[in-house]
Amino acid sequence: MKVPFNDLTRHHAGLLPEIMAEIGDVFSTSAFILGPKVAAFEERFAALHHAPHCVGVNSGTSALHLALLSLGVGPGDEVVVPALTFVATSWAVSYTGATPVFCDVEEATGLMDPESLKRVMGPRTKAVIPVHLYGRACDMDAICGLAGECGAAVVEDACQAHCAEWKGRRVGTFGAAACFSFYPGKNLGAAGEGGAVLTRNDALAARVRMLRDHGQTSRYHHGVVGFNYRMDGIQGAVLGVKAKRVEEWTERRRAVAAFYRKELEGLDGLTLPAPEGPARHVYHLFVVRSPRRDALLAALAARGVGCGLHYPLPLHLQEAYAGLGYSAGDLPRAEAWAGQCLSLPIFPEMSGEEMAWVVDQCRKAVRECGR
Numbered sequence: 001m002k003v004p005f006n007d008l009t010r011h012h013a014g015l016l017p018e019i020m021a022e023i024g025d026v027f028s029t030s031a032f033i034l035g036p037k038v039a040a041f042e043e044r045f046a047a048l049h050h051a052p053h054c055v056g057v058n059s060g061t062s063a064l065h066l067a068l069l070s071l072g073v074g075p076g077d078e079v080v081v082p083a084l085t086f087v088a089t090s091w092a093v094s095y096t097g098a099t100p101v102f103c104d105v106e107e108a109t110g111l112m113d114p115e116s117l118k119r120v121m122g123p124r125t126k127a128v129i130p131v132h133l134y135g136r137a138c139d140m141d142a143i144c145g146l147a148g149e150c151g152a153a154v155v156e157d158a159c160q161a162h163c164a165e166w167k168g169r170r171v172g173t174f175g176a177a178a179c180f181s182f183y184p185g186k187n188l189g190a191a192g193e194g195g196a197v198l199t200r201n202d203a204l205a206a207r208v209r210m211l212r213d214h215g216q217t218s219r220y221h222h223g224v225v226g227f228n229y230r231m232d233g234i235q236g237a238v239l240g241v242k243a244k245r246v247e248e249w250t251e252r253r254r255a256v257a258a259f260y261r262k263e264l265e266g267l268d269g270l271t272l273p274a275p276e277g278p279a280r281h282v283y284h285l286f287v288v289r290s291p292r293r294d295a296l297l298a299a300l301a302a303r304g305v306g307c308g309l310h311y312p313l314p315l316h317l318q319e320a321y322a323g324l325g326y327s328a329g330d331l332p333r334a335e336a337w338a339g340q341c342l343s344l345p346i347f348p349e350m351s352g353e354e355m356a357w358v359v360d361q362c363r364k365a366v367r368e369c370g371r
């Protein structure tokens with residue numbers, strides 16, 4: 001047996017007739033850019049997160065870029081980003097001309113650590129980007145409180161956290177804006193690139209809408225220098241079909257995670273994801289930690305278990321950011337996570353047999369690698 005890290009073919013198989021019919025509509029109307037399918041999806045996605053506005057764009061990276069720009073972030077500003085995240089979180093800051101300032105993560109969860117955030121915030125901090133990494137919501141009470149004291153805006157990076165919750169409230173409306181990715185492997189994925197900005201703020205939504213479409217105020221009249229960051233009609237059509245199922249898929253992911261947790265609990269040499277606490281985890285990724293991570297990864301790969309590393313090098317140590325002057329040891333918990341994290345296969349269509357087999361391979365591989 002082999003179990004892949006994710007299986008998008010299986011994920012889409014039952015949906016193809018409906019998806020193809022929706023794509024057929026896009027062709028018959030030639031509404032290839034934005035258009036009614038995108039508008040309908042925006043409405044559905046906003047409702048899923050109880051947000052008044054959703055603006056569809058062409059990637060999560062673009063969503064972050066436009067959210068920051070719309071908040072007036074630019075050269076001379078600092079934006080705090082956790083060191084353990086996908087690099088696009090800080091790319092968005094760099095694109096605006098502001099400087100990313102990296103903070104450390106919590107030992108237990110790998111998420112932005114409010115204590116570390118407090119230490120790195122200063123008079124130039126214009127925004128803070130908590131990342132709901134792996135599908136678990138950050139401590140939004142502490143983070144919004146600290147940002148508020150500093151007059152900094154909060155932009156949630158919810159690219160991995162569709163439908164996740166903090167204290168019973170969906171992510172997406174805690175900050176000034178929240179950004180989502182619909183990269184194909186995400187909990188809600190497009191058939192290509194896609195992203196969205198959610199916000200409660202009418203003016204901010206209008207600004208993101210203008211910026212995504214070349215800064216147009218009316219046809220061929222451009223109020224500001226804008227971007228071509230529009231969502232295309234085919235992605236709107238596909239996402240509209242898939243958004244109806246995302247709650248059900250989330251429950252399946254949570255069931256896989258519960259099974260892993262029950263079966264792998266107490267296995268010496270393997271640290272499981274921390275208990276949920278006040279956050280409802282949507283398990284985009286099921287990330288375990290091991291001091292023998294590289295050996296364990298090799299042993300699992302040899303056994304046919306598809307694993308991933310999220311992420312093996314924290315942002316403050318990336319070559320692209322060498323100019324910022326960080327060194328190894330500056331953010332020790334993010335560095336420890338990067339050296340020990342290992343993502344096990346998790347997707348809604350996993351069968352009971354596959355789940356049991358992965359657990360069995362994990363037990364054997366951990367034993368093989370020692371503690």
Ligand SMILES: Cc1ncc(COP(=O)(O)O)c(C=O)c1O
Nearest residue numbers: 059060061086088089159181183
């Ligand atoms: C945490 C995080 N932020 C930002 C992004 C960027 O999203 P996209 O790949 O849609 O540009 C991703 C997705 O890969 C992500 O996981």
